[in-house]
Amino acid sequence: MKALSILQPWAWLIANGHKDIENRCWRTHFRGQFLVHAGKRWGTEQREDLARVRAAFPHIPLPESFDLGGLVGQARIVDCVDDHTSPWFVGEFGFVIADASPLPFTPCRGMLNFFTPALARHQMPCLMGPYLSRHGP
Secondary structure, X not given: OOEEEEOOOHHHHHHOOOOOEEEEOOOOXXXXXXXXXXXXXXXXXXXXXXXXHHHHOOOOOOOOOOOOOEEEEEEEEEEEEOOOOOOOOOOXXXXXXXXXXXXXXXXXXXXXXXXXXXXXXXXXHHHHHHHHHHHOO
């Protein structure tokens, strides 16, 4: 399954079903299931993003800390748009997200664009078990 690396707090918001758009400067034709990978970076920009999210969406129960540098969830991309009514859309392109759910944190290296995670065989049941229980083999 493909993965997409997303910085926190956005990765957590997507994996937990709060954010329905992933903003990018590039269009994708990909549709379907993907793994949400949380990038390793946690700096001033990410702390400022978190403060803005806390202010704009006080009803979302955000965690005090976030997993970094690994897989945190799965979701489905159903469209790629250049305009949307979602409060999360800021353009230039938005990947419309559906059916998101968190997965147990699985450390792995991220990459740019969509990528196939390099996982050890023993890590796969951790990820595929929750997916298969929802979607079947």
